Amino acid sequence: MSDAISILIVDDEPVARMRVRELLADLAPQLPHRIVGEAANAPEALSQIEAAQPQIVLLDVQMPGMTGIELARHISARAASGETARPMPLVIFITAFDEFAVDAFEVRAIDYLLKPVRAQRLLEALQRALTRLPADQVQAIDQLAKATNTRRRHLSVHERGRVILVPLEQVTYLKAELKYITVRTAEREYLIEESLTSLEEEFVDRFVRIHRNALVARSSIAGFERVTPTGEEEAGDPYWQVVLRDVAERLPVSRRQWSTVKNLVG
Structure with a gap:
């Protein structure tokens, strides 16, 4: 070079x-x-x-x-x-x-x-x-x-004075929270300081946006389930959420993104 x-x-x-x-x-x-x-x-x-x-x-x-x-x-x-x-x-x-x-x-x-x-x-x-x-x-x-045209294969996490390299294939989702991005794997969460939009552009073939604050690995989507609000949220409209492989957590899909993501699972 x-x-x-x-x-x-x-x-x-x-x-x-x-x-x-x-x-x-x-x-x-x-x-x-x-x-x-x-x-x-x-x-x-x-x-x-x-x-x-x-x-x-x-x-x-x-x-x-x-x-x-x-x-x-x-x-x-x-x-x-x-x-x-x-x-x-x-x-x-x-x-x-x-x-x-x-x-x-x-x-x-x-x-x-x-x-x-x-x-x-x-x-x-x-x-x-x-x-x-x-x-x-x-x-x-x-x-x-x-x-x-090479791209990163890892995300760099700086934690307690050391650098942890998280392989992208292990990442289930990326979620923006305040000034940090939560990187979720099957084992645990990490925090990084990057732009969710920049991550989406760099790894567009690996992740799909399901909400303004969340990207999900396409390979980690097991399905979708429809949620009908109950209790105090009963007056709200039903919505869809993502069912993930290896992670029990469910993530909501925004109305705007539903048309994009609903066909990802055959």
Whole structure:
């Protein structure tokens, strides 16, 4: 993937570097890339910038010795002076501290992301960086994205300081609740921070929308049952709900979606 965008990850915390790698892996279908290296401090980063020539550096601010801001100033100064024939990388900060944002943009950073970073926010920053690259490089990256057309086979769950990869074939349904998505498998529930609409678009062949807040795996639908409201709900209209394989829970089908989903079970 020589045409994929090249990225260097710089952070003194191994867990933070792993988190960025996980996010980038999730974004690979939309943005083909190569992680050309990792660095735990500024000297290591400078060495890898010379050796690997990354197009983008994902950079922490607070590091031992030279801070990320100082490193970015060094990169910016070298780019402006023309002391190297090699193009200097674009910088995107990823940090837990919001007080350095002004300094970051003074050194021409593309974006300033606060931890914990969401995948969609990182994608927006990387896409903004693409607009600063030469047109022929951007075109090559776009063509590679269309050619590979690979999608995720897992959902990344961040739980108690670790990353859990949930295979998509084990997911029964995805349900939006407040700012989280509940990922339900036969064994348990997980929480992720993603957009239900984006998940629907990415996995349209695997999941079907049954309600404005719920997607159900097509393979998990065992049937439907009609419910007549009783008790306090007796005045309401009858409705349909999905009967799921391996999960006792029933999910209601909205009137709008019923015409779409009623023929999924032969």
